[in-house]
Amino acid sequence: MIDLKNKQLILASKSPRRKELLAGLGVDFIIKTKDTDESFPDDMDPFEVAGYLSKKKGDAFAHELMHDEILLTADTVVILDGKILNKPKDAEEAVAMITALSGKTHHVVTGISLTHARGQSTQQDKVKVEFAELSSEEISYYVNNFSPLDKAGAYGIQEWIGYVAVSRIEGSFYTVMGFPVHLVYQALKKLIDGE
Numbered sequence: 673m674i675d676l677k678n679k680q681l682i683l684a685s686k687s688p689r690r691k692e693l694l695a696g697l698g699v700d701f702i703i704k705t706k707d708t709d710e711s712f713p714d715d716m717d718p719f720e721v722a723g724y725l726s727k728k729k730g731d732a733f734a735h736e737l738m739h740d741e742i743l744l745t746a747d748t749v750v751i752l753d754g755k756i757l758n759k760p761k762d763a764e765e766a767v768a769m770i771t772a773l774s775g776k777t778h779h780v781v782t783g784i785s786l787t788h789a790r791g792q793s794t795q796q797d798k799v800k801v802e803f804a805e806l807s808s809e810e811i812s813y814y815v816n817n818f819s820p821l822d823k824a825g826a827y828g829i830q831e832w833i834g835y836v837a838v839s840r841i842e843g844s845f846y847t848v849m850g851f852p853v854h855l856v857y858q859a860l861k862k863l864i865d866g867e
């Protein structure tokens with residue numbers, strides 16, 4: 673459905689979920705990765721951080737882009753009580769994060785950026801997620817049997833914990849998973865059609 677018109681789409685992400693979801697859109701792309709600094713200003717509104725970091729990931733590649741290349745970058749943050757929960761550094765922190773999310777409502781924001789020779793566009797999508805109360809046995813089971821360490825907020829909605837804990841979401845499931853496919857589709861179409 674999206675004709676890239678001889679443009680080369682590059683997904684700059686190490687996330688297997690982003691690769692899988694972009695492939696599902698039916699566009700051809702290649703993957704390039706690089707470690708980028710994911711720091712942000714202390715006084716930044718937490719709800720602006722995902723867009724800011726997706727742009728920053730794009731900026732890290734901007735000087736290397738050829739004129740026919742479009743670079744796609746993304747970032748996901750989990751926000752609980754006005755504070756960002758990053759990726760946990762170990763199992764103990766993962767347990768603490770999920771315990772904090774248990775029985776409460778949080779937000780997940782994913783930002784996406786398209787960077788190309790003529791500029792850059794960034795958008796964000798915000799989702800409200802309600803978690804049921806989880807027992808400490810359930811939390812330990814998840815942390816010991818799945819991979820919370822590469823996920824913002826220490827959970828993957830697409831995994832076991834998503835089945836048992838997520839009682840309600842307002843917004844796109846895919847945004848929580850780290851890739852708002854509907855926004856990517858619209859942004860790519862707009863960029864290609866606008867030329």
Ligand SMILES: Cc1cn([C@H]2C[C@H](O)[C@@H](COP(=O)(O)OP(=O)(O)OP(=O)(O)O)O2)c(=O)[nH]c1=O
Binds near residue numbers: 822849
């Ligand atoms: C909340 C949530 C996050 N996640 C993932 C999505 C992201 O991969 C990760 C958040 O980390 P990010 O820093 O957004 O991305 P990343 O470092 O994994 O990948 P990149 O190379 O693109 O920078 O958490 C899920 O898979 N499911 C979920 O339910």
